[in-house]
Amino acid sequence: MNGLSFTSQTMSHKAVQAAFKLLKEKTNAYLNTQEKEQLRKAVHFGAYCHEKQIRKSGEPYITHPITVAAILATLRVDVDTLIAGVLHDTIEDTDATYQQLTGEFNADVAYLVEGVTKLDKIKFRNIKEAQAETFVKMLFAMAEDIRVIIIKLSDRLHNMRTISAMSVSGQRRISQETIDVYAPIAERLGLKSIQKEMERHAFQALHPNQSAEVETTIARIAGNRKKAVDRIRKTIEKSLLESGMAAKVVARQKSAYSAYKKAQLKKLEIEDIHDLFGVRIIVKELPQCYLALGIIHNIYPPNENGFKDYIAVPKQNGYQSLHTVVTGPYALKLEVQIRTEEMDHLSEAGVAAHWIYKQKDGNTSPSLNKARNWLNSLLKLQKDSVSSLEFYENLKKDLGTDEIYVFTPKGDLIQLPKRSTVLDFAFGIHTSVGSHAESVQVNGETKSLAHELKTGDTVSIKTSDDLKVHADWLRHVRSSKARTAIRKELKQIEDSDAMILGHRMLDRALDTYDHSFEQVDNKSIKRALKHYQLNSLDDMLKAFAYGELLPSIVAKKMLPMMKQRRISGDYIPKEALTIDGSEGSIVHYPNCCQPLPGDKIMGHLSQSKGVVIHRNNCTNLREISKNNPERLLMSSWALKTRGVFKSTLVVDVINKTGVLASLAAVIAEQGVNIVSIDQADKDSGFTELVFEVNVENKPHAEDLMNKLQSHRDVLNVRRKYDEKYH
Structure with a gap:
């Protein structure tokens, strides 16, 4: 050469x-x-x-x-x-x-x-979709051969180095994609040097003013702290040498982009970031890491909650090191990192080094296994996601996020994104555990499923086969695995509910024509499916419930030709569609009138929401009956209904201390759950309290209203939307 x-x-x-x-x-x-x-x-x-x-x-x-x-x-x-x-x-x-x-x-x-060529040939409708598909393609390429991604990352890094040759709009587009897609992948593979340089170039292109400002601030602070950091470095080096440990001790500085990102996330000034400057100690052997830690803590007092052992519990990308925050001279707080030479090499070359050199001889390493496990979990998530865009948007929240480490009762370690909840832990164990989670104990104490976990917690989950996931759970999870699993379960439940309701709607429509589903032959069903370009009867039933097809029209097409010709006049169903509350999320009860079992109701087939149930005298229903009468759905409540329904109660009270707490206690005594409380002072000297509650039916709501009305400080109680109709 x-x-x-x-x-x-x-x-x-x-x-x-x-x-x-x-x-x-x-x-x-x-x-x-x-x-x-x-x-x-x-x-x-x-x-x-x-x-x-x-x-x-x-x-x-x-x-x-x-x-x-x-x-x-x-x-x-x-x-x-x-x-x-x-x-x-x-x-x-x-x-x-x-x-x-x-x-x-x-x-x-x-x-x-x-x-690499296949990764470059992606063409999509918009930038977000392109980024999502690029990410997914990279995952599959990684599964085949990690070297494809390493080449692509190196290609992107050089493009970022020469990005100034592009137009300003091109620079911004490429830089945002680098921040969103390429840098997180580099970070997860442990390619720290590539990640940091990508972020630096992208930061300068996306936010030139902030980049220059942060660089200037760090340079100014570095000038002030340089002597102190150098003194600490020399003191550590001398103490290690006196202990018979030859170690490399180097000063390190946080990158401008990392400092900017941390300042934004923690709402800090750059000057207040404790790990802006630090010291890295590189030793020969693993036991020396812990010996060095003891020596450091003898010299400088460690900060409470400032220690992280990434050697015992490596990060998901295989990164290993001890991190401790200490207070040095002049009350200077700084982070000390301690690692072996091999760990230091892997912090720059990442699991890529293991992947390339170990895969050929069949040997594996803990960091390589972690990378493969991470990759396999991502591929499963992608498979379970509705679209690449949904998968990518979910995953972006995990990438680059700090991790916590919690334990099962058997002592198994589960890694989760920071701020994860009990539900994240449950889905981290297995989808079936998360889907049926009933109660939990954290460190032996009963907690809610929304309880936020901390590193070191031991978590025990109790499950029940009778439980199903709730849409509200999405508000209480942080991990992409939990979000994807919940959405998938909700979609399956919704589809199942939709098919059941759609079947009831079709039966009702056929009955109006003096026909039944049992009398419909396969030929008629296939004819209708072909006409509406549907693949199966299940798809047709779901289309009724989702408001995409009108069962009255489709049912007519399923009739024998002679019967179709005899039908004349408007479609008037023989029976109302009964609603019992078991229909799940496929039936909607809108805020415009908040119908309760016991109210007279009328349904509406919405093309965006499916079956929507209104009170008979709802003003919105009147508009629908004028513009789309064919979409009205004669409905009634079943004799027995299930579950609870939302109702908003407006309570006018005398303005005095303690009245809100007193009324909340009255509601709680009736076993009613309060969803939210709002308050507004009126000019006449009284206060309007608005309670959003969950009740079983209209009599239940009226009973609660009577209890509130009997309170000595209450002037008036009403359902919020009643005034529209009286």
């Missing part, structure tokens, strides 16, 4: 020579002679393919793939990955083919180049 001569005009360009020189420097240390020759051949092949192409910066195009290979070389990747880095754009942008790359090099190289 050292004997390379530049034979083409492209290869003689100074920028190309500089790029190739850098690649040589990065690879000379670890490639053998044969591998160097293969890489030299790839560079010449790539230069020939890209010979007439120029980058927007004005440099020969080949400088880009050579630099990508140099970035890959810093991770000490294998020679096939280096060659694929040099050739990663050849199939996409030149006449080179998969077969040609296989013949000139090998099938491995051709596969990697094609893998």
